[in-house]
Amino acid sequence: MDQVEEIKSKVDMVELVQEYVPLKRAGRNFKGLCPFHGEKTPSFMVNPELQIFKCFGCNLGGDAYTFLQKIEGMEFGEALQHLADRVGVKLVSYRPTQGEQMKEKLVGINALTGQVYHWLLTEQKTGKEALEYLKQRGLSDEVIKKFNIGFAPDNWDFLFKFLVGKKKYTLDDLTRAGLAVKNYDRFRNRIMFPLTNGRGQIVGYAGRVLPAASAEATASQGGKYVNTPETEIYHKSELLYGLDITRAEIKNAGWAVVVEGEIDAIASWQAGVRNVVAIKGSALTEKQVELLRRICDTIVLALDTDIAGDAAARRGISIADSVGLMVKVINSKSEILNPKHFKDPGDWAVEDPDGWKKAVREAIPVYDFYLQSAVERYGLEVAGKKKIGQELLPVWANISDEIVKAHYIKLLAKTLGVEEEDVRAQMGKVLRAKGQGLSEPWKNM
Numbered sequence: 183m184d185q186v187e188e189i190k191s192k193v194d195m196v197e198l199v200q201e202y203v204p205l206k207r208a209g210r211n212f213k214g215l216c217p218f219h220g221e222k223t224p225s226f227m228v229n230p231e232l233q234i235f236k237c238f239g240c241n242l243g244g245d246a247y248t249f250l251q252k253i254e255g256m257e258f259g260e261a262l263q264h265l266a267d268r269v270g271v272k273l274v275s276y277r278p279t280q281g282e283q284m285k286e287k288l289v290g291i292n293a294l295t296g297q298v299y300h301w302l303l304t305e306q307k308t309g310k311e312a313l314e315y316l317k318q319r320g321l322s323d324e325v326i327k328k329f330n331i332g333f334a335p336d337n338w339d340f341l342f343k344f345l346v347g348k349k350k351y352t353l354d355d356l357t358r359a360g361l362a363v364k365n366y367d368r369f370r371n372r373i374m375f376p377l378t379n380g381r382g383q384i385v386g387y388a389g390r391v392l393p394a395a396s397a398e399a400t401a402s403q404g405g406k407y408v409n410t411p412e413t414e415i416y417h418k419s420e421l422l423y424g425l426d427i428t429r430a431e432i433k434n435a436g437w438a439v440v441v442e443g444e445i446d447a448i449a450s451w452q453a454g455v456r457n458v459v460a461i462k463g464s465a466l467t468e469k470q471v472e473l474l475r476r477i478c479d480t481i482v483l484a485l486d487t488d489i490a491g492d493a494a495a496r497r498g499i500s501i502a503d504s505v506g507l508m509v510k511v512i513n514s515k516s517e518i519l520n521p522k523h524f525k526d527p528g529d530w531a532v533e534d535p536d537g538w539k540k541a542v543r544e545a546i547p548v549y550d551f552y553l554q555s556a557v558e559r560y561g562l563e564v565a566g567k568k569k570i571g572q573e574l575l576p577v578w579a580n581i582s583d584e585i586v587k588a589h590y591i592k593l594l595a596k597t598l599g600v601e602e603e604d605v606r607a608q609m610g611k612v613l614r615a616k617g618q619g620l621s622e623p624w625k626n627m
């Protein structure tokens with residue numbers, strides 16, 4: 183028996199899968215919600231005798247290696263190594279493919295870069311201004327270390343000299359890692375936030391400009407944030423910032439706070455709300471929703487963007503709803519919860535940690551938030567009621583759970599002071615109009 187087979191035979195498939203998907207016994211098999219497609223009734227089966235899985239919804243199936251490759255985005259070689267470690271077998275014969283070797287190299291380059299950037303920030307004079315800025319934002323030494331924050335010096339060839347000159351990598355390696363542009367360093371004079379994959383490996387960076395930099399300098403150097411471009415190991419839409427550190431907390435809590443920026447996530451973690459991730463923008467992607475759905479059933483959005491007026495954010499919420507995630511929103515406009523009117527979750531969590539905890543706990547369902555926001559904007563005169571209906575009915579129609587939908591139809595009718603059947607009738611009209619391609623404000627949903 184070769185090692186691939188030996189390792190496979192030693193892995194407990196049910197135990198492995200259960201780290202990602204809760205399973206229940208069903209005869210000789212185990213059953214659960216498929217982690218690879220959105221569903222509400224389980225069609226994902228694990229057979230402990232054959233050590234295989236199979237989803238009867240999306241047809242995906244295979245062995246322990248396939249499972250890890252799909253769920254963790256691992257190459258075969260990585261899955262093999264991972265399972266070998268897990269069952270205590272020492273690999274002797276496996277030769278990684280060229281693609282795997284390259285990925286390993288890029289991960290190595292990013293790791294070294296992370297170390298040297300962190301060292302510059304925390305121990306060298308060149309990082310002093312950046313460190314002072316982070317301290318002034320209220321971040322502690324502990325979180326600066328925990329999240330491995332660093333500093334890229336104001337220098338065109340610092341990394342080049344270090345990685346090519348000293349560590350004997352090539353310019354091509356640096357370019358493929360996303361760290362070099364043409365023949366110079368991509369990140370200069372920036373605070374560096376390492377972006378890690380689910381296994382804690384650095385796959386890219388978000389570089390934030392120093393606040394003292396002039397507007398022209400910021401614009402000419404790529405804006406407030408410069409990120410690693412898509413590479414062989416970094417895919418922006420598949421990453422949740424902080425997840426490798428916060429996953430256990432999210433799993434335990436059963437819910438996750440979702441913020442926009444790195445500093446927001448770190449500040450929340452520091453304030454004691456540790457079940458947090460950042461999505462680097464206002465819109466949740468399908469892949470991010472999938473990652474969250476595997477470990478929790480509720481998400482609490484604390485975005486800088488006003489989600490009621492942001493089509494991309496609403497689309498992300500709609501994706502989350504469609505796979506059964508409960509979506510809540512922090513009510514930052516509430517005078518009671520946010521008397522100091524913090525606009526930024528990062529500042530809020532640092533300056534008023536108890537208030538932040540309370541706001542997160544008292545988040546309201548997103549549909550209540552939509553309704554409140556529409557009433558505030560349009561008022562409850564007849565013309566306002568009409569606009570509220572136009573804005574909300576297409577959203578209500580999209581709610582995937584019928585009971586939740588019925589609840590909000592009732593609430594909307596009550597708020598507008600009309601009969602429920604009128605709301606339903608108008609919803610039917612809106613849907614037919616949508617089908618006929620008439621324009622309406624929520625068409626992007």
Ligand SMILES: [Zn+2]
Pocket residue numbers: 216217218219226237238239240241242
């Ligand atoms: Zn499936």
